[in-house]
Amino acid sequence: MSETDYMLAVEGLTVSFDGFRAVDDLTFYVDRNEIRVIIGPNGAGKTTVLDLICGRTKASAGSIKFQNEELRTLKEHQIVRRGVGRKFQTPSIYDDLTVFENLEISFPRGRGVFGALAFRRDAEVRDRVEEVAKTIFLADALQRRAEFLSHGQKQWLEIGMLLIQQPSLMMLDEPVAGMSVAERKKTAELLHTITAGRSVLVVEHDMGFVEDIAHRVTVMHQGKILSEGTLAHVKADQRVVDVYLGH
Known part of the structure; x- marks a missing residue:
């Protein structure tokens, strides 16, 4: 497999669970500064693809190249260090900490026991936390405990906890589930802001949001790619209408 200019090159990716192929010979490429959305019916294998890329699940076959480096042989924490960030469906933030503290402990230098022991809240950390808080619409909530945030704000905080690590690829699983219409619009705005210099891979069901981002x-569908292209292109594909959009 040759060197590519893609941020992410997934080729022939396959994983079987007890003989069932959850992802079946999947190939797709994500450009730099691209927002790619994966859609499809429940059980199509969308979340499994994210699990494979971040190393949570090991592939049976195929290749996952991130900036031309093969990820399949790496462990989860090594993949994170390479610059792949993942947000799950349910926000995993620290409710008893403030917004500032949640962002601060996600700062790369604070990682690991020795990192945490040697960690100092210096100007670099403060500046970065304030910059990220502004990006995720929480600049006025830095001293608020995370448990008092709205559902949408908690989702933004978790995106911020990824952002502060400066990943080159961010993967988000249903980031607007349970959000108000206004929060969904702001999340779309946020994703367009953060693609400068990075790629974003999103699994989503909300078609209005997909259209925005x-x-x-x-x-x-059934572990394979059914259709790919612009949203207009896939919406016009009769197979997509039959298995997904028509329901």
């Missing part, structure tokens, strides 16, 4: 859409 997607540069390209990959439609999955």
Whole structure:
């Protein structure tokens, strides 16, 4: 497999659970500064693809190249260090800490026991926390405990906890589930802001949100790619209407 200019090159990716192929010979490429959205019916294999990329699940076959480096042989924490960040469906933030503290402990230098022991809240950390808080619409909530944030604000905080690590690829699983319409609009705005210099891979069901954010859409069905292209292209594909959009 040759060197590519893609941020992420997934080729022939396959994983079987007890003989069932959850992801079946999947190939797709994500450009730099691209927002790619994966859609499809439940059980299509969308979340499993994110699990494979971040090393949570090991592939049976195929290749996952991130900036031309093979990820399949790496452990989860090594993949994070390479610059791949992942947000799960349920926000995993620290409710008893403030917004500032949640962002601060995600700062790369604070990672690991020795990092945490040697960690100092210096100007670099403060500046970065304030910059990220502004990006995620929480500049006025830095001293608020996370448990008092709205559902949407908690989702933004978790995106901020990824952002502060400066990943080159961010993967978000249903980031607007349970959000108000206004929060969904602001999240779309946020994703467009953070693609400068990085790629974003999103699994989503909310088609209004997909329309607001997607540069390209990959439609999955039964572990395979059913259709791929602009949202207009996949919406016009009769197979996509039959298995997904028509329901």
